Amino acid sequence: MAKKIDQTQVRKVALLSRLELTEAEVAEFTGQLSAILEYVEKMNELDTDDVQPLAHCLPISNCFRADCVKESLGTEKTLGNAPQRDGEFFKVPKIIDSV
């Protein structure tokens, strides 16, 4: 039986997930994810054409609160865990190439 997911797909999913994988990990995950997906296909034994999807168990939606100003964390606390900062900013590598 063909694998449910191949190495090319695993590489694509890793890219979408922003996870850099080693070659060994690609091979390992391909086998493991295939086995899991194969198991999960068990769901296809059930006819669900007329079943409404259930994303959430509670009968609540649109929980609004009063639109009023409250105390927030503040700059220092917000930046407190930043791996790199520059004054009041999170510091990251350059995103836009210089012309």
Add this chain to the structure above:
Amino acid sequence: MQDDLLNMDCRELRDGIAAGRIKSITVAEAVFERIEQYEPIVGAYITTFKEHALAKAEEIDAQITAGKQVGQLAGVPIAVKDVLCTTFGATTCASKILENFHAPYNATVIEKLLSADAVIVGKTNMDEFAMGSSTENSGLKQTVNPWDTSRVPGGSSGGSTAAVAGRLCFAALGSDTGGSIRQPASFCGVVGLKPTYGRVSRFGLVAYGSSLDQIGPITRTVADSALMMNVIAGHDPADSTSVDEKQAPVCDYLEKLDEPVKQLKIAVVPQFNAGAESQVQTAIADAIDVYKNLGAEIIEIEMPHLDYAIAAYYIVATAEASSNLARYDGVHYGHRSENAEDYIEVYSKSRAEGFGKEVKRRIMLGTYALSSGYYDAYYLKALKVRSLIRSDFTKAFENCDCIMMPVSPTTAFKIGEKTDDPLKMYLSDVYTIAANLAGVPAVSIPCGFDENNLPIGLQILAPAFGEDRLLRIARMYEARTDWHKKKPAIV
């Protein structure tokens, strides 16, 4: 003398402290003495707060001496799973990516414990980001089962259950997305309650599967579980999925705890239970006989969709996880790779270095299930199966007060036994997952031992927001048995 102290339940202890018969500081010192002795063997904690805890204990003693009122958990040493944000100590989720993360606020349950005058002893080990069934996926350390140190404590709240069983605290908080409170509670011979989804605020609980996650107590007795619920349950404006108390009022879970439920009707699902080891099946059957002798009516029912729970769960939970864990980007907090050349590599290398294998696997699986072309076949299908599973429960509860089944098909397994085969590990969650998919409360209570002297748990599931009756039903059994009084040899 000190052992007697460490074996007390939270209620006795709190009342003794509040009445001035026991000093809070004596208790805290006894717990830390024990931690110094046994923590190197058990490995339950990621962080402990000795200085903090002793200071808090002295403060409570001073308040009592001054005649002030103290809270419901005054002086009770409590451990919390390291998935709960605290402004003291790091909040690591047992992940290298958060190893040095210091939360800027306390989770609501932490605030509630502090207002109840609990003494927070430390933060416990877990499977990384609560993903696992053995605590072996911790990126930081290993925890063993106090009943047999060659075996796992269960997971993902294995540090909390090992700490409670090993008398390294009096009670603990865990979180349960697919069984992470109940399964380790059964492996460690303690009481673990997963409340109804929405009963306890998730604010400050690091998210894994947001539609499934719920915080709950891990204790040595059912009464302590009720006491902990009295402290942590209730609506929280900071969590929009916590339920309004007008809709589902919170009650005093201790008030009627010792009143047996009259004309109790228990459902069992024989076909489903057949998958458990024979010693587990026997223990469950014996436990149900205890209820029968108390006059309960036992009915056999079918829940045809339970067999599909694992399949639906591992799609729903991983899909939610892939979205929730996108926040670990190496920019705002957490680990950032030193080898990143550009901003894409900041993400992909930081995440590759920071996350362990199981977390990567689940992020990948969830990303795949949500990706274009596969969404309908996996994610949508899983949500529909979830709907069918919930209707199984709705139908079942029309005709009974509770459902009883095993917590886990086996007792605690050997360290390393399942780490090479993730699917095998997932399949061990067969009995616990459905309660999360359906959002109903469920408890694991000790109900016997296998031939290796390893604890077995009985799982009781009740209708949504039925924690009061659920705990009363659990108490009926506990009041007539001694399993919960047995202690691991190292205690």
